[in-house]
Amino acid sequence: MAKPMHDTPMLDQLESGVWPSFVSGLKRLAKDNDMMVDLLGQLETSYETKKGYWKGGTVGVIGYGGGVIPRFTELKDENNKPKFPAAAEFHTLRIMPPPGMHYDTNTIREFCDIWEKFGSGLIAFHGQSGDIMFQGCTTDNVQPAFDALNQMGFDMGGAGPAVRTGMSCVGSARCEQSCYDEARAMRTCVNANLDDMHRPALPYKLKFKASGCPNDCMNSIQRADVSMIGTWRDDMKVDQAEVQAFVAKKGRKHVIDNVITRCPTQALSLNDDDTLAVDNPNCVRCMHCINVMTKALSPGDDRGVSILVGGKRTLKIGDLMGTVIIPFHKLESDEDFEWLEELSTEILEFFAENALEHERTGEMIERIGLTNFLEGLGLEIDPNMINQPRTNPYIRTDGWDDEAAKWKERQAAQ
Amino acid sequence: MAEAPRMPDETGVPEIEPYLHPVLKKNYGNWKWHDRPRPGVLHHVAHSGDEVWTVRAGTQRQMDVYTIRKLMDIADDFAEGYVRFTIRSNIEFMVSEESKVQPLIDKLLAEGFPVGGTGNSVSMISHTQGWLHCDIPATDASGAVKALMDELHEEFIREEMPNRVRLTTSCCQINCGGQGDIAINIQHTKPPKINHDQVGNVCERPSVVARCPVAAIRPAVVNGKPTLEVDERKCICCGACFPPCPPMQINDPEHSKFAIWVGGKNSNARSKPTFHKLVAAGIPNNPPRWPEVSAIVKNILRVYKEDAKDYERIGEWAERIGWPRFFEKTGLPFTKYHIDNWRGSRANLNASAHIRF
Numbered sequence: 001m002a003k004p005m006h007d008t009p010m011l012d013q014l015e016s017g018v019w020p021s022f023v024s025g026l027k028r029l030a031k032d033n034d035m036m037v038d039l040l041g042q043l044e045t046s047y048e049t050k051k052g053y054w055k056g057g058t059v060g061v062i063g064y065g066g067g068v069i070p071r072f073t074e075l076k077d078e079n080n081k082p083k084f085p086a087a088a089e090f091h092t093l094r095i096m097p098p099p100g101m102h103y104d105t106n107t108i109r110e111f112c113d114i115w116e117k118f119g120s121g122l123i124a125f126h127g128q129s130g131d132i133m134f135q136g137c138t139t140d141n142v143q144p145a146f147d148a149l150n151q152m153g154f155d156m157g158g159a160g161p162a163v164r165t166g167m168s169c170v171g172s173a174r175c176e177q178s179c180y181d182e183a184r185a186m187r188t189c190v191n192a193n194l195d196d197m198h199r200p201a202l203p204y205k206l207k208f209k210a211s212g213c214p215n216d217c218m219n220s221i222q223r224a225d226v227s228m229i230g231t232w233r234d235d236m237k238v239d240q241a242e243v244q245a246f247v248a249k250k251g252r253k254h255v256i257d258n259v260i261t262r263c264p265t266q267a268l269s270l271n272d273d274d275t276l277a278v279d280n281p282n283c284v285r286c287m288h289c290i291n292v293m294t295k296a297l298s299p300g301d302d303r304g305v306s307i308l309v310g311g312k313r314t315l316k317i318g319d320l321m322g323t324v325i326i327p328f329h330k331l332e333s334d335e336d337f338e339w340l341e342e343l344s345t346e347i348l349e350f351f352a353e354n355a356l357e358h359e360r361t362g363e364m365i366e367r368i369g370l371t372n373f374l375e376g377l378g379l380e381i382d383p384n385m386i387n388q389p390r391t392n393p394y395i396r397t398d399g400w401d402d403e404a405a406k407w408k409e410r411q412a413a414q
Numbered sequence: 415m416a417e418a419p420r421m422p423d424e425t426g427v428p429e430i431e432p433y434l435h436p437v438l439k440k441n442y443g444n445w446k447w448h449d450r451p452r453p454g455v456l457h458h459v460a461h462s463g464d465e466v467w468t469v470r471a472g473t474q475r476q477m478d479v480y481t482i483r484k485l486m487d488i489a490d491d492f493a494e495g496y497v498r499f500t501i502r503s504n505i506e507f508m509v510s511e512e513s514k515v516q517p518l519i520d521k522l523l524a525e526g527f528p529v530g531g532t533g534n535s536v537s538m539i540s541h542t543q544g545w546l547h548c549d550i551p552a553t554d555a556s557g558a559v560k561a562l563m564d565e566l567h568e569e570f571i572r573e574e575m576p577n578r579v580r581l582t583t584s585c586c587q588i589n590c591g592g593q594g595d596i597a598i599n600i601q602h603t604k605p606p607k608i609n610h611d612q613v614g615n616v617c618e619r620p621s622v623v624a625r626c627p628v629a630a631i632r633p634a635v636v637n638g639k640p641t642l643e644v645d646e647r648k649c650i651c652c653g654a655c656f657p658p659c660p661p662m663q664i665n666d667p668e669h670s671k672f673a674i675w676v677g678g679k680n681s682n683a684r685s686k687p688t689f690h691k692l693v694a695a696g697i698p699n700n701p702p703r704w705p706e707v708s709a710i711v712k713n714i715l716r717v718y719k720e721d722a723k724d725y726e727r728i729g730e731w732a733e734r735i736g737w738p739r740f741f742e743k744t745g746l747p748f749t750k751y752h753i754d755n756w757r758g759s760r761a762n763l764n765a766s767a768h769i770r771f
Contacts, residue, residue: 017564019560022475046545055549063424102433102497104432112482128592150423150425153428175448219592284682288683314589
């Protein structure tokens with residue numbers, strides 16, 4: 001039995017309604033957990049005053065410099081004592097999940113047992129950066145909780161100016177649209193750079209995310225510094241009998257309105273016999289028709305990845321989408337993944353050396369220009385990297401002949 | 415001699431294999447097609463002929479161990495001992511026999527977990543934490559999300575929207591919730607209130623000065639103490655100074671408002687990915703159920719559902735009908751604050767004679 005509950009009239013109003021209530025969960029934990037009793041007291045206070053009461057600090061585990069999010073209460077009485085002492089320390093451990101967030105039930109049950117023993121019993125599946133968030137731990141219990149989770153085979157995630165926990169979609173595990181092994185790609189990038197995850201010393205955060213196709217279910221283009229998006233080079237696959245079956249079932253008008261005319265580059269046409277004509281060189285691999293006709297259409301066989309760099313949200317210069325630095329690369333053989341690993345470390349090193357403090361890769365590239373970034377990494381330019389050529393004359397072009405010769409040489413070599 | 419401390423096993427991201435459902439493991443990279451037999455259920459077929467059914471259910475994201483164990487009991491008793499979570503905190507149960515689908519759904523519903531979130535539904539809101547755990551929140555995203563999902567439940571369990579709808583919520587302007595078809599984010603409206611007694615001790619002043627997007631912060635001395643001051647004519651109230659310098663309090667119980675943004679899209683399907691755009695601001699931060707936020711979101715969704723063509727995401731719909739019509743149809747006021755004046759803003763102005771009447 002825990003200490004008596006505080007009155008929580010505001011939070012109680014979040015127990016009604018059909019959606020599962022986190023408040024009911026907190027209250028269930030509070031029946032035999034003083035930390036949760038006082039956590040509810042502080043949270044209710046926030047609901048009343050519309051103020052937050054946590055401050056950060058320095059809490060960690062031996063051997064690592066990051067991954068714990070320290071929280072100390074600032075809600076004090078007139079004697080500077082915490083008003084809710086059992087929740088005066090409420091730290092979070094960020095733990096990296098298996099790729100694709102797959103679990104067997106025993107693993108999650110073991111998480112519950114560990115967190116019931118050392119923490120509050122509250123776990124978020126998952127935080128916005130893709131970690132399992134073990135929320136609510138005293139400073140003293142951070143180390144034993146981490147040791148127990150680490151001995152299960154799980155490692156600390158990233159926080160602060162560091163490589164952050166990666167994310168990869170369900171992909172190859174259960175999706176026919178997957179164009180590469182997303183789990184392996186994400187593990188390759190993160191695990192090659194663990195030192196910069198666990199000992200934060202970068203200018204700012206660096207995120208890797210992997211989506212198996214241009215639907216980008218991991219939202220990597222705007223949430224990752226290094227966004228890996230699956231694609232294919234050859235013709236997309238069309239099962240014409242299934243196309244005809246789809247047209248027969250849905251009707252021509254439906255197919256024309258929802259598939260043919262929705263193609264962003266007018267690369268589709270419905271033939272008189274209800275088969276599909278595809279202008280593959282003008283297909284931009286947007287995925288729409290494949291999403292609609294899942295049985296008839298699928299990505300081609302020559303699959304690989306496009307890599308975009310620089311996605312981020314607002315601070316400091318405004319939102320940035322990632323932009324293409326690798327239009328296509330195969331990701332099949334061990335050599336392909338070695339190439340990816342090397343690219344990930346080169347991007348990290350260039351970022352570490354050239355970004356200003358608190359600058360993300362996208363801001364760094366905006367400041368120095370994409371061509372300087374590509375030259376620094378030794379990557380060749382490609383017209384797939386731009387929406388359109390420059391519209392201003394403010395560029396010194398006295399190296400034109402050499403650059404044109406390089407392009408012709410590359411074209412001839414292909 | 416004290417015992418040497420345990421050093422971490424720096425193992426990084428675990429292997430995926432031990433955590434995969436056996437049918438997923440066996441057919442890894444060899445799936446052929448899928449369909450959706452009903453809302454909340456996915457059916458995948460492998461080249462081998464193997465099939466797997468996935469039942470998706472909504473959760474409250476931050477869960478107590480009792481709820482989690484209940485979900486694991488359901489996974490063991492009604493599914494096959496494996497689960498996964500989506501990026502929007504939905505839980506997925508995989509089964510290799512179709513006959514297990516309905517009993518699994520029945521059990522989830524009986525235990526209070528809504529089944530849905532697939533296809534053209536309004537899925538669970540991707541959101542940040544808020545007052546429960548964050549050190550800089552102006553609100554409680556978890557509570558606002560709970561209140562809103564209570565009202566959007568019918569759209570979660572159905573697939574009746576023109577296309578998928580992905581919502582996000584964030585407790586400050588850093589917007590950890592990310593881009594969304596509709597994003598519900600805090601928007602501060604007043605410059606930070608500075609506790610000059612603390613700044614010199616707590617903040618690394620040059621890095622706080624460097625953090626400001628509009629160079630409105632400068633070093634100062636107040637009452638003989640080194641501190642920082644803000645040029646309030648330049649300040650855009652973004653709150654960037656608050657995380658590195660907590661004595662520059664940006665959160666204001668009255669003046670930190672909600673703003674609503676529409677048209678964010680991460681997918682490349684049809685149109686290129688887009689950022690969400692501001693459509694409404696000045697909405698009160700009104701716990702515990704934030705009714706003003708829910709009303710505006712539901713209204714936008716209602717108009718979108720009535721007016722958009724099949725497969726148009728909210729941003730694509732607004733682009734087709736034009737922003738004058740968007741404001742007309744939703745009844746939202748158009749103000750000077752909607753006209754971009756940040757860097758690159760001319761790209762958001764109408765440099766054409768394409769006018770709608």
